[in-house]
Amino acid sequence: MAYVLKxxxxxxxxxxxxxxxxxxxxxxxxxxxxxxxxxDDAPPAxxxxxxxxxxxxxxxxxxxxxxxxxxxxxxxxxxxxTGEPVFGRLAAQLPATLELTFLSAxxxxxxxxxxxxxxxxxxxDWIDNLIQTITMTFTSMPEFWRGILLILIFSVWLHxxxxxxxxxxxxxxxxxxxxxxxxxxxxxxxxxxNVLEVIEEPFVATLRGKGLLEGAILYRHVLRSALIxxxxxxxxxxxxxLGGVVVIETLFARQGLGRIIAESVGSKDIPMIQGAVLxxxxxxxxxxxxxxxxxxxxxxxxxx
Amino acid sequence: xxxxxxxxxxxxxxxxxxxxxQVLDAVDLKIxxxxxxxxxxxxxxxxxxxxxxxxxLIDFKGGAITDGAVQFDRHNLAALSQREMSVLRGRxxxxxxxxPMTALDxxxxxxxxxxxxxxxxxxxxxxxxxxxxxxxxxRVRIPDPEQRIDQFPHQLSGGMRQRVMVAIALACEPxxxxxxxxxxxxxxxxxxxxxxxxxxxxxxxxxxxxxxxHDLGVAATMADRVVVMYAGRIVENAPAxxxxxxxxxxxxxxxxxxxxxxxxxxxxxxxxxxxSIPDLADPPSGCRFHARCPRAGLQCRVAQPPLELQGxxxxxxxxxxxxxxxxxxxTGRVISVAExxxxxxxxxxxxxxxxxxxxxxxxxxxxxxxxxRAVDGVSLEIRxxxxxxxxxxxxxxxxxxxxLLLHLExxxxxxxxxxxxxxxxxxxxxxxxxxxxxxxxxxxxxGSIDPRWSIGDTIAEPLxxxxxxxxxxxxxxxxxxxxxxxxxxxxATRHPHNLxxxxxxxxxxxxxxxxxxxxxxxxEAVSALDVSVRAQVINLLQDIKARLGLTYLFIGHELNLVRxxxxxxxxxxLGRLVEIGPADAVLRRxxxxxxxxxxxxxxxxxxxxxxxxxxxxxxxPALIAQFQGCRFQNRCPAASALCREAEPELTALTGGRAVxxxxxx
Numbered sequence: 001m002a003y004v005l006k007x008x009x010x011x012x013x014x015x016x017x018x019x020x021x022x023x024x025x026x027x028x029x030x031x032x033x034x035x036x037x038x039x040d041d042a043p044p045a046x047x048x049x050x051x052x053x054x055x056x057x058x059x060x061x062x063x064x065x066x067x068x069x070x071x072x073x074x075x076x077x078x079x080x081x082t083g084e085p086v087f088g089r090l091a092a093q094l095p096a097t098l099e100l101t102f103l104s105a106x107x108x109x110x111x112x113x114x115x116x117x118x119x120x121x122x123x124x125d126w127i128d129n130l131i132q133t134i135t136m137t138f139t140s141m142p143e144f145w146r147g148i149l150l151i152l153i154f155s156v157w158l159h160x161x162x163x164x165x166x167x168x169x170x171x172x173x174x175x176x177x178x179x180x181x182x183x184x185x186x187x188x189x190x191x192x193x194n195v196l197e198v199i200e201e202p203f204v205a206t207l208r209g210k211g212l213l214e215g216a217i218l219y220r221h222v223l224r225s226a227l228i229x230x231x232x233x234x235x236x237x238x239x240x241x242l243g244g245v246v247v248i249e250t251l252f253a254r255q256g257l258g259r260i261i262a263e264s265v266g267s268k269d270i271p272m273i274q275g276a277v278l279x280x281x282x283x284x285x286x287x288x289x290x291x292x293x294x295x296x297x298x299x300x301x302x303x304x
Numbered sequence: 305x306x307x308x309x310x311x312x313x314x315x316x317x318x319x320x321x322x323x324x325x326q327v328l329d330a331v332d333l334k335i336x337x338x339x340x341x342x343x344x345x346x347x348x349x350x351x352x353x354x355x356x357x358x359x360x361l362i363d364f365k366g367g368a369i370t371d372g373a374v375q376f377d378r379h380n381l382a383a384l385s386q387r388e389m390s391v392l393r394g395r396x397x398x399x400x401x402x403x404p405m406t407a408l409d410x411x412x413x414x415x416x417x418x419x420x421x422x423x424x425x426x427x428x429x430x431x432x433x434x435x436x437x438x439x440x441x442x443r444v445r446i447p448d449p450e451q452r453i454d455q456f457p458h459q460l461s462g463g464m465r466q467r468v469m470v471a472i473a474l475a476c477e478p479x480x481x482x483x484x485x486x487x488x489x490x491x492x493x494x495x496x497x498x499x500x501x502x503x504x505x506x507x508x509x510x511x512x513x514x515x516x517x518h519d520l521g522v523a524a525t526m527a528d529r530v531v532v533m534y535a536g537r538i539v540e541n542a543p544a545x546x547x548x549x550x551x552x553x554x555x556x557x558x559x560x561x562x563x564x565x566x567x568x569x570x571x572x573x574x575x576x577x578x579x580s581i582p583d584l585a586d587p588p589s590g591c592r593f594h595a596r597c598p599r600a601g602l603q604c605r606v607a608q609p610p611l612e613l614q615g616x617x618x619x620x621x622x623x624x625x626x627x628x629x630x631x632x633x634x635t636g637r638v639i640s641v642a643e644x645x646x647x648x649x650x651x652x653x654x655x656x657x658x659x660x661x662x663x664x665x666x667x668x669x670x671x672x673x674x675x676x677r678a679v680d681g682v683s684l685e686i687r688x689x690x691x692x693x694x695x696x697x698x699x700x701x702x703x704x705x706x707x708l709l710l711h712l713e714x715x716x717x718x719x720x721x722x723x724x725x726x727x728x729x730x731x732x733x734x735x736x737x738x739x740x741x742x743x744x745x746x747x748x749x750x751g752s753i754d755p756r757w758s759i760g761d762t763i764a765e766p767l768x769x770x771x772x773x774x775x776x777x778x779x780x781x782x783x784x785x786x787x788x789x790x791x792x793x794x795x796a797t798r799h800p801h802n803l804x805x806x807x808x809x810x811x812x813x814x815x816x817x818x819x820x821x822x823x824x825x826x827x828e829a830v831s832a833l834d835v836s837v838r839a840q841v842i843n844l845l846q847d848i849k850a851r852l853g854l855t856y857l858f859i860g861h862e863l864n865l866v867r868x869x870x871x872x873x874x875x876x877x878l879g880r881l882v883e884i885g886p887a888d889a890v891l892r893r894x895x896x897x898x899x900x901x902x903x904x905x906x907x908x909x910x911x912x913x914x915x916x917x918x919x920x921x922x923x924x925p926a927l928i929a930q931f932q933g934c935r936f937q938n939r940c941p942a943a944s945a946l947c948r949e950a951e952p953e954l955t956a957l958t959g960g961r962a963v964x965x966x967x968x969x
Contacts, residue, residue, distance in 0.1 A: 201406060202401060202403050202406040202407045203406060203407055203408055203409045203410070205361055205364070205401065205407070206399070206401060206407045206408065206409075206469070206472070207409065208359075208361055208364065208390075208393065209359060209361065209393055209394060209398075209399030209401075209473075210393065210394035210399075210420060210421045210424070210472060211390045211391065211392065211393035211394030211395055211421070211424055211425060212390070212394070212420065212424055213387075213390055213424075214386070214390075216424075221409050221411075221412070224411050225409070225410070225411055298411065299410070299411055300410075300411065300456045300458075301410055301456065301458045
């Protein structure tokens, strides 16, 4: 329990660091937000008024404290462009992104474990080679290229699935396939290599000596040992996917955090970017903490 | 008597890149119900392959049975499918492996791992299997089985884990137990306990045992019948009493002579079988032992001798021995080494003063952190030109002492003097300079040599660090060193993967003596080697010592071997030195009850002396808290009220001996 608290404290520190860093970077960027909001030909008086409204005339530390205070109270400011509250906008977009990421992660882990084990069991024969070749091909393709191919094949040529938008499940299939399958390739290789390593361990011979069936040995014992490094990889992949939504959501014209980041960066909508980065950081940190905690659940030797 | 297991003309081959490698060649072996058969031989002889073939686990290692049958209880195991085999494994045939550290799944509790067998074969419910597992733990004499059952393997000691392995193997009351080096990784005291346990259980259940061991002492203690294997064939198969009294095959005699027994006088050259085990990818013609056999003739080179009955023994030899084998024959044949360099003066080369090393346990939150007292107040001196042996069970702190002596680790308190200088006063640079006089040889010849470096580079590394030599001078020195340790100087450019364990250990010795050091710490330097190779390496260490005037700290757990090589012996228990003195005196007439127990636990290769194997109860505890009184009190037969109150100090006796005991024997 003490460990969990320590881990959470460390995670909070990471979030705080990210928040500070994002604040500083955006502050240091060239370009004056007030003149951006006011428009190109606005008179200096208007720009000055906007600047006071924004608090941009305050010293840096005051702006920072004001920003932190806002964070704690759930106020992330208002969009420079539309004037709507950032928090509300992001909260509305979050479910779409979570849906996409978690479904993709689910596809990646299920496919990765199944194919990885299959590949390991058939080491060296054609099944192994086939799996290795296919996963290698998918993994080495850039994400956007994978997406374009999928759209081309399944939407343009075959007319099986819609290419864009969110709403029903059919619209999720292609983006989830694009992210999930690509990352499944990495997991397949990790699972395969680890299973092959664990299967050589002396305790597996003991299990066979006990008369257990190969299936039980593989899925109950070997896989569990092999999972520890796989989960590390998986945690990193999910964090990567959160970054990948920028590309995927743009490509498949979906709503979501990634789309917001892409748009806000283009229009220098600073509060929106800050908010989106904060959301992404929180998600990422949550996943890392879950991964760390899962080690101990899997491996009793780990005393953290 | 009906045969429970009958192996008939069994041949097994592995497919290697260079072609098939036949690891077993027409092996015939029978085990009657209730009988104990010991399979002995050096590594590569095919002992483990035989056991794995009976279990059909050989299939998973890339091996295949090419010929023959394994008859067990109406089944021919060689012809069964893996699925049919799995019904017999764990139920009719139990299996115990060597590695207690890695043979259990680290992610499951010991209870789950025992219950698994019961659920699989006896179709017990979860609750019933848990109850049965608790009673099994109790049966293998694990204290507090109700608590232990929910522990994970890493929370148990090596001895306890091996008991769990035995519990798993016995769960379904098998008719045959196959144990592959079940006690090799354990201390002698724990080995004695496990062997006793196996015997007791055998007496209760009447199961048969196939026990694989390289230790002839263990074989003499356990076996009804001993089977000797060499290069994939059985060379001798005889009742235990006959085999030890009248070994017929020259290889059997060679093995027996290689054993360092209690009777062997100190400093005598150890007998070793010439040469090494042949490559099975290209086995020798005729009798596979002929190249190493002192009696070999022409017939031995061309024709394979059949396994034939001769007296009570089955022997595969054209020229078997018929005369009885005795210890006298043994001492008569050994060549005495030159008298070792006597210490010119009694001045100490190294001195250890009130040395302590405490390792913190985890990270402390508040207050004082708990520590493991690995070495806890040891003072001793190593005299110039002597060999000081250090013995004690694992966890006694002997390896830590060795590392502290070379200042590979900084002591928590106390200090080490080398040649009159306090090593703690040195800074990093002068310490490095001082280190050229102190070298170390490690236990594992596979782990202590970088496989990516050539042998020459490995040996030259200390020269590169400490000596300013030109490339040519360095190469010349490497050739000299290889020659000194009995390796071909042209091997300098080779890589270690083709080398045997013994050859690797020679490389490690060459590296250690490269700088002409004055002190060498050998930490279990021969423990991983086969008996005949071990004798060669010990002889080499003795020769080099005499030639270069070295001083050794020899850390080991084989007491007879330590007595053989050492001038003086120190006995450690739980971080303290409990007894020290001249080797013969300490190990032949021990004074401390702990030393006495250690000596008693050595299995001697003589079935007639079985009764002497007395097990020391309990295990070495993990010493964390401050201890009140003598550390050995809980396992000591002589412990009194005084022992519980006051810790005995090391007190000098006559004859250069000292002991830390309130009630010396």
